[in-house]
Amino acid sequence: MFIVENYGLAILLCVVTMFCWGSWANTTKLTSKTWRFELFYWDYGFGILLTTLLLAFTLGSSGEAGRAFLVDLKQADNSNLFSAFAGGVIFNLANILLVAAIAIAGMSVAFPVGIGIALVLGVVVNYIANPQGNPLLIFGGVAFIALAILLNARAYQKLQSGSSSGVSKKGLILSVVSGCLMGLFYKYVAGSMVTDFTIPEAGKLTPYTALVVFALGIVVSSFLFNTLQMKRPFTGTAVSFSGYFKGIAKDHLIGILGGGIWCIGMSLSIIASGKAGPAISYGLGQGATVVAALWGIYVWKEFDKAPAGTKALLNIMLVLYIAGLAMIILSK
Numbered sequence: 265m266f267i268v269e270n271y272g273l274a275i276l277l278c279v280v281t282m283f284c285w286g287s288w289a290n291t292t293k294l295t296s297k298t299w300r301f302e303l304f305y306w307d308y309g310f311g312i313l314l315t316t317l318l319l320a321f322t323l324g325s326s327g328e329a330g331r332a333f334l335v336d337l338k339q340a341d342n343s344n345l346f347s348a349f350a351g352g353v354i355f356n357l358a359n360i361l362l363v364a365a366i367a368i369a370g371m372s373v374a375f376p377v378g379i380g381i382a383l384v385l386g387v388v389v390n391y392i393a394n395p396q397g398n399p400l401l402i403f404g405g406v407a408f409i410a411l412a413i414l415l416n417a418r419a420y421q422k423l424q425s426g427s428s429s430g431v432s433k434k435g436l437i438l439s440v441v442s443g444c445l446m447g448l449f450y451k452y453v454a455g456s457m458v459t460d461f462t463i464p465e466a467g468k469l470t471p472y473t474a475l476v477v478f479a480l481g482i483v484v485s486s487f488l489f490n491t492l493q494m495k496r497p498f499t500g501t502a503v504s505f506s507g508y509f510k511g512i513a514k515d516h517l518i519g520i521l522g523g524g525i526w527c528i529g530m531s532l533s534i535i536a537s538g539k540a541g542p543a544i545s546y547g548l549g550q551g552a553t554v555v556a557a558l559w560g561i562y563v564w565k566e567f568d569k570a571p572a573g574t575k576a577l578l579n580i581m582l583v584l585y586i587a588g589l590a591m592i593i594l595s596k
Contacts, residue, residue: 265330265470266323267461267538274536275593278548281536284529286375286555289366291522293564299515301367302494302503305360307516309486311523312530313479316472319531324472331464333472341467344456348474351452352481358382358445359482360489361438364498369435373420373566375556376581378439378446380413383550385447387543387592393451396541397595405547405591412584416557419577423570434498453478453534454542461538471534479527544596551589554582 268274291308292301320333331339358378365374384406391402420436456477458468469477494503529549537545557578560566567574 265325265327265332265461265472266535267327267329268536269539271539271596274539274545275548277532277536278540278545279551281529281533281545281549282551283555284525284532285379285549285552287552287559288522288526288529289363289375289556290559291518291525292363292366295515295518296512299511300497300500300503300507301363302490302497303508303511304515304519304522305363305490305493306486306508307519308363308523308526309356309479309483309490311520312527313476313483313523314520315524315527316475316479316531320472320476324470329462330458330470333470333476336464336470336473337476339466340469340473344467344469344474345477347452347456348469348477349481349484351449351456352478353485354445354452355449355478356482356485357489358442358449360493361442362446364493365435365438365442368499369420369439373416373423373435373560374439374442375560376416376553376585377413377420377436378443379550379553379556380409380416380585381440381443382446383547383553384410384413385444386450386550387547389447389451390454390541390546391543393455394542397544397592399595401591401595402543402547405588405595408584408588408591412581412588415577415581415584419567419570419574419581422574422577423567438498450542450546454537457534471531471538475527475531475534478530541596544592547592548589551585554585554589557582557585 268277292304295304325332325334362374362378365378387402387406391399417436453474456469457471457474458465461471494505497503529552533545533549561575561578567578
């Protein structure tokens with residue numbers, strides 16, 4: 265299987281992860297106006313599963329290093345399979361809340377708040393589980409990012425105060441809950457995998473197998489979480505399953521594309537974690553917040569009607585995020 269063997273390449277893959285994770289949500293804005301995100305989410309999950317299977321049977325089954333996907337799956341301990349699956353379930357609940365927050369509050373709010381909290385919590389949890397890197401630089405970077413989150417929340421408050429329609433606080437609340445859950449899922453996936461990717465430890469999973477099981481956790485749990493969301497949506501009226509089958513091909517393909525983009529980022533992050541360490545790999549990938557905020561501010565114009573001074577807060581937020589991410593990179 266393909267393995268990352270140097271730190272520079274691992275960092276490069278994490279940067280690609282950052283762009284994938286920060287850009288996939290654009291696909292939610294590219295679907296037709298009648299296509300609800302609850303319906304979009306089914307294709308998004310299928311896109312993730314298809315991408316992990318494609319990677320497992322190609323990069324995960326070629327070369328002499330490690331174990332091929334099917335061989336690895338057969339020898340895996342149930343505890344490790346459950347851990348990767350649980351990671352998918354936790355991520356799925358967090359991500360459904362995040363997608364709902366995007367629909368209500370916009371990308372430039374949902375991502376900095378939700379993913380920012382996930383970054384802080386995720387770096388701490390993953391560092392405790394597998395301490396790699398200079399803790400002063402890692403947690404110093406996290407502190408900068410936490411300050412950036414507070415500035416973004418302040419910018420959102422200013423947007424609310426300047427809105428004649430009184431923007432609901434529901435989007436901000438959903439972002440916070442999503443972030444708390446999002447910060448936990450990566451630990452379960454990383455914990456199911458071999459410690460050294462070059463050594464096929466018995467019972468443990470290779471990154472490619474862990475990703476497939478993780479994706480299964482997402483798809484299976486969607487039949488609970490997304491079904492509930494369809495019956496009791498956060499915004500709008502209830503959605504029926506018949507609506508999914510009435511969708512046009514473009515909407516289905518965009519949903520699958522969104523899942524594929526996110527999954528490529530997740531896969532590269534997991535593959536890079538063998539060399540960079542889970543805390544650094546996860547933390548750097550969550551720089552997606554910067555990418556998503558740029559999309560929301562400068563492309564989708566989500567803050568154009570905000571009061572004076574709001575954009576200055578957002579620009580400071582982005583600078584703090586970049587400084588925090590730089591410290592995380594330099595920590596190892």
